[in-house]
Amino acid sequence: MAAQKDEYYIERVLQGDHSSYALLVERHKDMVYTLAFRMLKNREEAEEIAQDAFLKAYSSLKNFRKQSKFSTWIYRIVYNLAVSHLRKNKKQVQSLDDDEHPLDLEDTQQKMDSLEEGDRQKFVQQALSELSYDEQTIMTLYYQDDLPVGEIAKITQLTESNVKVKLHRARKRLHEHLGHLLKHEINSLL
Amino acid sequence: MKTSYTDPEKQTREWMKASGKEKPSEGFTRLVMEKVETKKRLYPYKKDNNVWHYILAVGLPLIYLVYRYFSGSGTLPAEVNLQQEVQPYVHIFQLMLEKVTLDMSAPIVPLGIGAIVLLLAFDRFILRSISFSR
Numbered sequence: 001m002a003a004q005k006d007e008y009y010i011e012r013v014l015q016g017d018h019s020s021y022a023l024l025v026e027r028h029k030d031m032v033y034t035l036a037f038r039m040l041k042n043r044e045e046a047e048e049i050a051q052d053a054f055l056k057a058y059s060s061l062k063n064f065r066k067q068s069k070f071s072t073w074i075y076r077i078v079y080n081l082a083v084s085h086l087r088k089n090k091k092q093v094q095s096l097d098d099d100e101h102p103l104d105l106e107d108t109q110q111k112m113d114s115l116e117e118g119d120r121q122k123f124v125q126q127a128l129s130e131l132s133y134d135e136q137t138i139m140t141l142y143y144q145d146d147l148p149v150g151e152i153a154k155i156t157q158l159t160e161s162n163v164k165v166k167l168h169r170a171r172k173r174l175h176e177h178l179g180h181l182l183k184h185e186i187n188s189l190l
Numbered sequence: 191m192k193t194s195y196t197d198p199e200k201q202t203r204e205w206m207k208a209s210g211k212e213k214p215s216e217g218f219t220r221l222v223m224e225k226v227e228t229k230k231r232l233y234p235y236k237k238d239n240n241v242w243h244y245i246l247a248v249g250l251p252l253i254y255l256v257y258r259y260f261s262g263s264g265t266l267p268a269e270v271n272l273q274q275e276v277q278p279y280v281h282i283f284q285l286m287l288e289k290v291t292l293d294m295s296a297p298i299v300p301l302g303i304g305a306i307v308l309l310l311a312f313d314r315f316i317l318r319s320i321s322f323s324r
Binding site for chain 1: 198199201202203205206207208209210211212213214215218219221222223225226227229230
């Protein structure tokens with residue numbers, strides 16, 4: 001059976017076919033969970049928040065305004081739930097010290113190219129986890145889900161220019177973290 | 191894979207794509223659907239059209255009053271003076287109204303309301319933008 005658009009399944013659910021919701025969950029669960037996990041850095045909490053997000057979306061499906069995409073809507077729900085969870089648990093966001101020196105991107109790229117695929121993935125994930133939760137969200141949505149800045153602004157409730165600034169800063173910080181991680185790795189091998 | 195060392199944007203996208211998406215547990219969809227089913231059982235009327243609830247909420251008391259009127263039990267006995275019966279309640283209501291008006295006229299009330307509005311505006315326009323830009 002050819003995959004239908006999200007709107008088709010939403011209509012089916014609203015007409016009483018609740019099992020169609022499972023198809024929506026199946027389609028978006030990875031990205032919703034990825035967002036929750038990158039923000040909370042804990043698998044159990046991320047799973048719980050992702051489930052709550054789908055449940056909340058189901059309860060409010062009638063109020064879903066079809067001007068935006070379902071994915072944008074569910075990402076916004078999971079983002080808000082994760083932010084509330086972080087605030088409730090008063091988790092601190094790690095940040096890079098301001099006095100750290102920016103590293104040479106070309107050098108980082110060369111080191112990354114010399115790594116195996118699996119190691120490269122590990123280092124990127126590790127560097128990404130060093131960013132603040134909103135930076136990780138923006139990076140994930142922009143580079144992994146290829147969402148335009150306007151959609152990210154809707155999800156994070158930031159202005160488009162603010163998203164652009166954060167994106168630029170997050171990218172720079174990711175490169176810096178990667179550079180430091182690779183430097184430590186090479187030093188430990190020597 | 192070798193890349194040109196000129197485009198950090200392209201490079202970042204490549205690395206981010208390579209980092210992959212996280213996967214939830216095997217039974218994630220089943221667990222969500224179980225929760226959905228439980229919610230459906232607990233709040234079965236929430237998803238239905240609410241118009242019948244409104245009709246019932248207005249209609250039932252109305253039907254009851256019509257019934258009382260036509261059965262003759264809605265009229266008061268001759269010895270009951272409605273004005274006298276109702277007077278104490280009206281008096282209490284008047285006292286309450288006077289108290290509220292007096293309280294509202296104190297300068298602390300508009301000041302308090304102003305402070306709340308200021309705090310809400312501060313939270314909405316300043317604190318949130320700071321916390322998100324961290």
